[in-house]
Amino acid sequence: MNLSIIMGRVVRDPEIRYSQSNESMSVAKFTLAVDRKIKTEGGQNADFINCVAFGKKAEFLEKYVHKGTKLLVTGHIQTGSYTNKDGNKVYTTDIACDEIEFAESKGSNSSSGSNNSSERPPFANDGFMNIPEGIDEDLPFAKPTR
Numbered sequence: 001m002n003l004s005i006i007m008g009r010v011v012r013d014p015e016i017r018y019s020q021s022n023e024s025m026s027v028a029k030f031t032l033a034v035d036r037k038i039k040t041e042g043g044q045n046a047d048f049i050n051c052v053a054f055g056k057k058a059e060f061l062e063k064y065v066h067k068g069t070k071l072l073v074t075g076h077i078q079t080g081s082y083t084n085k086d087g088n089k090v091y092t093t094d095i096a097c098d099e100i101e102f103a104e105s106k107g108s109n110s111s112s113g114s115n116n117s118s119e120r121p122p123f124a125n126d127g128f129m130n131i132p133e134g135i136d137e138d139l140p141f142a143k144p145t146r
Contacts, residue, residue, distance in 0.1 A: 002076040004095050006049055007103050008032035010069045014053075014061040028058035029094075032071060051075070053097040060100065070103040 014030040030053075033046045051073055053061055065071065078096040083089055 003074070004077055005072070005074050006032060006034050006095065007070070007072045008034035008046070008049070010065055010067055010071060011048060012067050014058075014065055016058060016062045025055055026058035026062070028053045028061040030061065030065070032073065049095055050093070051095045051097055052078070053100065057097055057100055065100075072101045072103045073097050074099040 009032065011031040011033050014028045016026060016028050019025045019027065030051050032049050032051060034049055035046050036044075039045045073095060075095045075097040078094050080092045080094075081089055082092070
């Protein structure tokens, strides 16, 4: 079985290209920085995994994913080779994406843009918004008090 599940941050904006066949298909290539489980002192603490997506998934990446976005990718390992312009054979290993999901909410990525905490509601560490005490009666799903 060939199944890979990785989660990491996009290293740079995805590179989108379109095939030159009769039915043009979009192809997106991107790299995820995936934290290693065991960190070494002074060594590399992440692996940089090349990924490729086709069709609608590639269009999704082009529209919504940028450098620093945390993604969860499910796919399969795909190997290949090509001859570069110097005549050398280059071998490749990529994750061919079957599913791509955001791994965090849009506002929680500290590396993207401004950090105006006054514009966002306060969140607990579990990702749910903190609701101040005493406003239960204003919530549409709260139990009526009798």
